[in-house]
Amino acid sequence: MAKQPxxxxTEHLAYLLAQANREINRQLELRLSKEGVPVEQWRILKVLSDGDGHSMGELADAVLLNHPTLTKMIDRMVSDALVYRVQDPNDRRKVLMFISDRGKVLCRKLNSLAVDQEEHILESYGDKSTSELKRLLESLIDSSN
Amino acid sequence: MAKQPxxxxTEHLAYLLAQANREINRQLELRLSKEGVPVEQWRILKVLSDGDGHSMGELADAVLLNHPTLTKMIDRMVSDALVYRVQDPNDRRKVLMFISDRGKVLCRKLNSLAVDQEEHILESYGDKSTSELKRLLESLIDSSN
DNA sequence: CTTCAATTCTTGAATATTCAATATTTTCAA
DNA sequence: TTGAAAATATTGAATATTCAAGAATTGAAG
Known part of the structure; x- marks a missing residue:
């Protein structure tokens, strides 16, 4: 048997992704903390800001949280009146989530903080690299399904 | 004031990174679970497998964990006799971590599982894309410091 | 129609992570 | 040399996440 090199x-893709994700997430967290909101809540608000109702399962997928974690985070957001639950009339197992007016106001502020960050990345990392990286990431995600 | 688009x-770099990281990490987790080891422990073993002593702070940086989390994970690994602590003789505030023989054996098995995954990625995602993605990630990480 | 499996969401207990505080040692200025 | 500040690691309490089980509803086969 050949010896493994x-x-x-630091040369593993999994590690590089974890490292990059950690760093970028840390920066975003820092910005969003101005409004006292965790990154996951921003994602939730953003997904819901299309105004449509989204089931918990759909949301969990979209915001990269598993179900129980999402349920508990939504509980907090309901307390803060950022979102609200409506039972799905077509399938009463489902709960549809909607963003509130208060949620929309907050979401706009958060969006602009997030856009700030993206611009900051564009400056230090470059336009070309950024769009190329995005393209490659999308294609990696695709090829993993 | 101009209206923000x-x-x-799904177009935010932070989100794409989180998504890709989650997916790749999930796959790696699945492989490593054959040996019942979380990804973080593999990272720790891998860093320590140079045979040198590494302080907790150094390790925490390298394996992307914060200090208290690392301390507790190391406690478990010491119980499993995978690593051991030695007080740094030159600076007694520090603890130097070393990998045990048992840890080395396990690390080799884990490495080969991880290499399997990388090869699987290379197949479905392509040689060129993979190395280009790695290059871009490294440069993003660099530009963030 | 009835029943049983599958789907969806939530809950509670077990586990893990984080924050703030502590203990120890070193550094360095006075 | 002394004493205050910085660096390092750990601990314990507070918080968050996860796993497994549960409740409600739907789907679909007999």
């Missing part, structure tokens, strides 16, 4: 951890 | 969440 010992690949340093 | 409403960028869909």
């Amino acid at each position: 010992n690949v340093p951890i | 409403n960028v869909p969440i």
